[in-house]
Amino acid sequence: MSGGPIVVELKDVHKVYPLGKTQVHAVRGVSFAVEKGDFIALTGPSGSGKSTILNMIGCIDKPTSGTVTIDGVETSSLSDRELTELRQKKLGFIFQSFNLIPVLDVYENVEFPLLLGKQRPNRREMQEWIEFLLEATGLASHRHHRPSELSGGQRQRVAIARALATKPTIVLADEPTANLDSKTGQAIIELMRKLNQELHTTFIFSTHDPNIVAAVDHVIRLQDGQIVEQTVGSRAHGDAAGAGGAS
């Protein structure tokens, strides 16, 4: 843990999905907190509930019971409009398949989230910030390329720059290296770690990738919708000590 203020807090969160005539209990009473600047991974086998938890933190899904608080805002009572606004201001997303907007070039993709807010940032400041992000992600020379003209690694770099465009409190990354070769994946992890340290942006991963688990300093292991192990501390993967476990 970095010792900063808490930016994400889950309290006794349950998520039940209907599946035909039965119900799937995807998350069973999960509680944990994430501090500002944390670099944290939710890990576990498929169906363990990590993506569901990431979706609830990302305000694109709601818990069946329990509370999810993002940067001090309890999300369960928010309307769709308010949740969308919260996502735009506080959250950045990095997707497994990059999910860039195909008709926009690199610069425009990074700029896109900035144009969705109620208040547009100062144009010059916005340009300088995007240029900084493109430099930081090594895309300065590709700013006018369309996604289809980029490699997988370059696309994910664009996604990282886009996720940071609104200077969000938290960046959520869903299997960010799953579609990349190991070398490119490692480079992407290092880039995110660098940005985490420089910008103090909280990164939360949902991943199977041992390289990510090795890189983070807070690991939450899930199984059958419950936390089975929580490891806290810099490069926590080296420590076997559980720190609280399932709530």
Next chain:
Amino acid sequence: MSVVAKIAFRNVLRHKTKTLIIGSLVAVGMVVIVLGNSLLETAERGIEQTYVRSYTGHLVITARHSATITLMGVQGMDAADTFIPAIPRFEEVLAYVSGHPAVEAVNPQAVAMVLVDYEGRRSLTQAFGIDPVYYERMFPDNIEIVAGRMLAPGEEGILLNERGVKARLERSGEVKVVPGSSVLLTGMSATSGVRVREVPIRGIFRFRHGNPALDVVSLVDITNMRALAGLNVAAVSEAELSELEAALLGAVDEEALFGGDLDSLFGGLFVELAEPGGAGFAEPGQDGEEVLWSALSLGAEEDDQTWSAAASSAWHFLLVRLKEGASPEAVAAELQRHFDAEGIDVEVSDWLSGAGAVALLATGTKLVFNVVVLVIAVVAVFVITNTLVISVTERTTEIGTMRALGAQKSFVRRMIFWETLMTTGLFGLAGVVLGLLALAVLNWTGIEAPNVFFEILFGGKVLHPRPSWSAIAGALALVLAIGAAASVYPVSIAMRTEPAKAMQE
């Protein structure tokens, strides 16, 4: 350009198949609408100009009536039993309309379907009863005299239509209709029964701007016309039967009528009537049939004075031509208000009401055409909707990503809406341009009417269509409406796309 418009425009370019399916449908539709409506509107304008200039004037005043009355007579199933009323207080109506500052000319007119007998040949004609002075002032160049001359003021006579009655009478080739000879005209009305008049042929004419429907028209002096049409005839004929007529009617009993063959019936009748001391009905040398015709014609010589004097103001129509720039609607409303206030029971209608079915042909055809266009438009909405639904369904991850990144539902709605409007709008404009090019070619070459129907519709043998800007504006509005309607369901699907879709890959 806003980010919504930018994304929408680029999506239009990116999804070429979808764009081409929707676009070609829209473009072809626009070409059809622009061409069709421009053709029909040109025809409609042509018919209006022809009718207003040559047959109806801008306004038509009639007595108030419940039937459908046109210059061609009563229209509809009960036409034969319906009497066209004469305009009440005609002198007042004529004086007021003639003195109106917006009125350039007026023409009183009457109408009846008349059977024309000429040397054993028969043909029907739609007879227009006119006063040549008014008629020539109102329509100075609408007829061309091909033989003989125009009716002189106050003169009895008929002008036969060259292409209609004359052609039919001469069809067998055995007779030739020449001015100076006479025809027997038989009129029939519900109020006055059968009326027969012998009328001299003063001339043969053709309409300069005619159409096949107008070929049936002949022009007759109003005095004979009133007799044939039964105008003001009821009171006169029933109350003042002449001695001869009474004698004639009294002599016909059932036995005489049904007791023998027709020749013996009439032969006996006329012999009886011609006997010395009788009514002196038959002149020496007249045969029975001549006497009957003579009796039925109510004694053209002496009775004409009675007709002319008693019914000088009996007219079916008063046609009104307005001065350049005058609004027919405004003048009609003003005239109607005046007549209503004065308690004169007349109706002031536009040229179309007077012109009847033929002039309504273009309007009716246009209506049918536009109904078909609307049906096609509905089909187009379904096709476009279907294409857009597929497109939106293929893009749920993209839309979900936008939503996850903070795009409100309204952003997604505007994006899909813009895409549809851009596609339909751009291709709609392309369709307009193509339609205008096609019109330019058709205007240059002209479209020849392949048959009588089209000749009537075109208002002549060749149509040179001109663009109808109102049709183009209407078509563009329609195409945008189609786009808007077609995007409703796809937009609703897009708006239901959850941001979680972004994660489901």
